[in-house]
Amino acid sequence: MATNYKNIAVAIDFSEQSKKAFEQAIEVANNNKGNLYLVNVVDTKSFGSVSAYDLEYAGKLKEENLQKINKLKNIALEAGVAKVEVKVEEGSPTEILTQLPDVNLLICGATGVSEIEKMMIGSVAEGIVRRAKNDVLIVR
Template sequence: MTLPYKQVIVAVDGSKEAEWAFKKSIGIAKRNNAVLNLVNIIDTRSFAAIEAYDRSIADRAERFAGDLLGGYKAEAEAAGVEHVSIIIEYGSPKTVIPRDIAPKIGADLIICGATGLNAIERFLIGSVSEQIVRSSKCDVLVVRTEEHDEQDT
């Protein structure tokens, strides 16, 4: 007997891989009648490259995240997911998702795309999905390819 998932996190950042993860999360949330938590982490490491911290960069990042998650929320609800929440946080996605957000909401599944960083960054610091897999206390689904007409089972 498998236990149903109740709190599902899907990490989205605007990438194609994150979109595939989101699409897969819809079916999982519907089958389990789970809360679908749409999460975007505004990576503060990107601000470190700018000498004089410019608040407008953070504002633009927040607007982008809000628009992105708002669109995904509407799509999930239109597809029949009853409980959808939006979470926007600042920090490093590879630590904030598994160590802060997942325990806070009692997540039992985290879904993320397989890639996101370029090859050199992955070599030096590891991918976000790899770190989430290593440090999560719940199940993690790493989505590698686009979904092709998954049947609800």
């Protein structure tokens, strides 16, 4: 049975794997005439402690990532995707990505930006597969 995906989210951490996931998401969105949501999560759970410095750093990182993700939005629009929205959040990537409302397909790269994750399936990708209530596409 073929599924028609109308609301597609893609996890963006700006790694090579997430760039491949982004390219795949454009194709899926265009094939399904669907909406595309570009989602970046500043992983504050990886910060050592919650201090004023950490919060200030997270805010700056969120601002930088919003600028980068808006460039990807323009690329997706130029590639023919009708509706593209961006979201940059702070918190746990797995929790935020698996709780996106109205998404029927979540696309992410197999590994993320850390060296340890490059040796195995990424911990975020694994968490998404385990917790997602919608279909998941892991891109290599």
